[in-house]
Amino acid sequence: MIGGIQMAALVGDTFRESLARKIFWGFLGCSTLLILFFLLALNIDIVEGAWAAVSIFGQETRRGLVNVDLLVRRVLGGVAAFLFTAGLFLAIFASAGLIPTVFEPGRIELLLSKPVSRSRILLGRYLGTLVVIGCNMFYLVLGVWTILGYKTHIWSFHFLLAAVLALFAFAVLLTVVLLVAVASGSGVLATMAAYFFLIMSPILAQHEKIAPLFRRQWSRDLMRWLYYLFPKIFDLGNMARLALEGRSLPSWTPLWSSGAFGAALLAAGLWVFDRKDY
Amino acid sequence: MPAAIETERLTKQFRSLWSGREVRAVDGISLQINPGVAFGLLGPNGSGKTTFVKLLLSVVRPTSGAARLFGRECQESAARLKTGYLPENHRFPTYHTGLGMLDFYAALSGMPAPERRKRAAELLEATGLANWADVRIGKYSKGMLQRLGLAQALMHRPALLILDEPTDGVDPVGRREIRQVLAALRQQGVTIFLNSHLLSEVELFCDEVAIISRGRVALAGKLAQLMAGSGYRVSAAGVPGAVSERLRQSALSVAVLDGVVDFRFADREGANRAIDLLRQSGSEIESVRHEQSTLEDVFVRAVQESTQEPRL
Numbered sequence: 001m002i003g004g005i006q007m008a009a010l011v012g013d014t015f016r017e018s019l020a021r022k023i024f025w026g027f028l029g030c031s032t033l034l035i036l037f038f039l040l041a042l043n044i045d046i047v048e049g050a051w052a053a054v055s056i057f058g059q060e061t062r063r064g065l066v067n068v069d070l071l072v073r074r075v076l077g078g079v080a081a082f083l084f085t086a087g088l089f090l091a092i093f094a095s096a097g098l099i100p101t102v103f104e105p106g107r108i109e110l111l112l113s114k115p116v117s118r119s120r121i122l123l124g125r126y127l128g129t130l131v132v133i134g135c136n137m138f139y140l141v142l143g144v145w146t147i148l149g150y151k152t153h154i155w156s157f158h159f160l161l162a163a164v165l166a167l168f169a170f171a172v173l174l175t176v177v178l179l180v181a182v183a184s185g186s187g188v189l190a191t192m193a194a195y196f197f198l199i200m201s202p203i204l205a206q207h208e209k210i211a212p213l214f215r216r217q218w219s220r221d222l223m224r225w226l227y228y229l230f231p232k233i234f235d236l237g238n239m240a241r242l243a244l245e246g247r248s249l250p251s252w253t254p255l256w257s258s259g260a261f262g263a264a265l266l267a268a269g270l271w272v273f274d275r276k277d278y
Numbered sequence: 279m280p281a282a283i284e285t286e287r288l289t290k291q292f293r294s295l296w297s298g299r300e301v302r303a304v305d306g307i308s309l310q311i312n313p314g315v316a317f318g319l320l321g322p323n324g325s326g327k328t329t330f331v332k333l334l335l336s337v338v339r340p341t342s343g344a345a346r347l348f349g350r351e352c353q354e355s356a357a358r359l360k361t362g363y364l365p366e367n368h369r370f371p372t373y374h375t376g377l378g379m380l381d382f383y384a385a386l387s388g389m390p391a392p393e394r395r396k397r398a399a400e401l402l403e404a405t406g407l408a409n410w411a412d413v414r415i416g417k418y419s420k421g422m423l424q425r426l427g428l429a430q431a432l433m434h435r436p437a438l439l440i441l442d443e444p445t446d447g448v449d450p451v452g453r454r455e456i457r458q459v460l461a462a463l464r465q466q467g468v469t470i471f472l473n474s475h476l477l478s479e480v481e482l483f484c485d486e487v488a489i490i491s492r493g494r495v496a497l498a499g500k501l502a503q504l505m506a507g508s509g510y511r512v513s514a515a516g517v518p519g520a521v522s523e524r525l526r527q528s529a530l531s532v533a534v535l536d537g538v539v540d541f542r543f544a545d546r547e548g549a550n551r552a553i554d555l556l557r558q559s560g561s562e563i564e565s566v567r568h569e570q571s572t573l574e575d576v577f578v579r580a581v582q583e584s585t586q587e588p589r590l
Contacts, residue, residue, distance in 0.1 A: 005391075
């Protein structure tokens with residue numbers, strides 16, 4: 001009972017802070033613009049069942065009639081790609097400050113003086129940040145999904161899975177922010193660390209092509225190890241794309257290994273926070 | 279009933295990661311504060327007062343020793359269920375309104391929502407902030423923030439209140455209001471732990487004090503005993519043993535020098551009763567003096583003596 005009240009208060013407080021910092025509104029504005037584009041600018045006329053004429057801002061595309069199913073998959077694939085690249089980049093940029101602010105002198109002392117465990121304080125902030133970003137991601141995804149479904153009568157439930165995967169990728173990167181923020185107290189350093197993993201991901205995903213280019217065996221091994229160790233954000237995006245295209249997934253490794261990475265960093269963050277003096 | 283606060287050889291040593299230099303901020307402090315007592319913690323800047331308070335609240339982890347609140351180890355979060363705290367240099371999140379802030383911190387103490395709403399309204403009224411309840415606290419003055427901080431500490435009806443410089447930045451009228459709130463709490467049996475550099479405030483309000491210097495307790499005890507010099511001194515010759523023994527019970531201290539017995543009393547009534555008894559017993563009164571020692575004298579003396587001691 002008490003734990004539930006405390007957790008709800010911590011999550012609610014994170015949400016309130018994101019509203020006050022205009023983070024939530026900024027995200028909502030971007031998502032709304034994208035939704036409005038699909039609602040107002042993209043016109044799809046179904047001509048012969050599976051074929052459609054597409055116009056953007058009233059201008060017909062040069063391709064003439066296109067396959068509706070393919071069109072929907074491509075558009076949803078584009079939105080999913082946006083979520084895994086610009087979406088994650090923006091989400092980290094906007095939310096990274098929400099965790100380090102808790103450690104500000106004068107604020108942390110009062111939080112720690114309450115009858116709430118340190119791990120709950122940190123998990124409350126972590127979950128609160130996930131709720132803020134999750135609400136925006138699902139607003140965008142559900143908005144686009146509903147509009148395209150209404151216009152084309154094709155309802156691709158795999159697209160919703162893409163949103164879940166994108167939120168999972170964000171949750172993993174947020175553990176990097178959490179650990180670095182707890183250890184250093186610096187929001188900037190925490191953001192840079194999360195970007196490092198985000199940028200390294202597509203590079204390491206090509207390890208099979210890149211590793212043979214290295215001369216020394218140890219550097220080839222290092223690249224392979226780093227691939228297995230680091231979160232596989234790029235591969236998770238690939239999984240979302242394959243799911244959208246209705247293709248079977250070659251491996252679940254990106255999912256569980258990224259999850260293990262996130263769980264390890266979260267545990268490390270909680271451990272450091274539990275022992276830290278303020 | 280367990281002590282409200284109990285520490286046993288509590289020690290905190292900070293170590294610089296880069297230089298390896300060690301600083302012992304709190305050095306083996308053992309204190310016991312019983313429920314219902316108004317306790318003042320005094321000490322010069324950098325003496326370890328704030329670290330000691332942080333150790334009690336588990337904001338800082340001890341290097342060795344133990345600290346307990348109402349018999350529970352400080353590290354347990356449940357130990358802080360009955361504790362309210364107003365930190366020095368607090369930085370409340372400015373996106374909250376006064377009401378929102380009270381609600382948030384009370385929720386962290388596990389209070390259910392309907393109770394929080396009722397209690398917040400009561401305390402905003404009591405601290406004179408009822409008209410500001412829905413205003414963001416970024417617009418509050420320092421004094422208003424301090425009063426709101428006090429309300430925050432009282433939301434869950436704590437049995438122990440730890441206040442770090444509670445009247446800092448508050449005008450004289452506000453100070454008196456805070457003192458009145460604290461006096462009412464004291465009458466309700468709430469233990470008050472006051473960390474303040476304002477000696478006059480501690481002198482006005484506290485029953486017991488501890489003066490810490492260089493991380494150690496330089497002096498601790500009942501304020502009246504520590505300020506024994508600030509009472510009345512009655513010196514008499516030829517005092518019968520039975521009378522001397524009887525007066526010893528009400529005197530703060532008794533000293534004998536060259537056949538003259540020197541009694542010290544905390545107040546005028548005690549001195550007058552002693553004079554009556556001495557006259558009845560046929561003793562010769564040598565002198566009666568009113569001593570003007572203050573807490574400041576006691577404080578300065580204690581700190582000077584502690585700094586002269588070599589540190590092991």
